[in-house]
Amino acid sequence: MPIKVIDGYEVTFSGKALAGTKQWGAYVAIAVPSANPMHMTPVYKKRRVSADLALMDQQAAEAEAERVAMTVLDDLRSSQ
Numbered sequence: 001m002p003i004k005v006i007d008g009y010e011v012t013f014s015g016k017a018l019a020g021t022k023q024w025g026a027y028v029a030i031a032v033p034s035a036n037p038m039h040m041t042p043v044y045k046k047r048r049v050s051a052d053l054a055l056m057d058q059q060a061a062e063a064e065a066e067r068v069a070m071t072v073l074d075d076l077r078s079s080q
């Protein structure tokens with residue numbers, strides 16, 4: 001599960017095999033530091049993204065998740 005820290009946001013993106021199929025789902029979660037240094041506060045809870053795409057392997061799912069994560073991150077930054 002790749003994790004990147006971008007502008008203080010912890011961005012997690014992953015690919016997970018979908019049960020009963022040969023396809024993969026792309027998942028994104030974004031968090032920020034909290035007052036407690038041992039804890040992160042979720043600002044975008046982990047969820048499946050691009051559910052309408054047929055992703056055939058983990059690498060493709062992670063790439064799609066990273067692409068969507070950057071869009072979500074841009075939206076979060078612009079709303080502040």
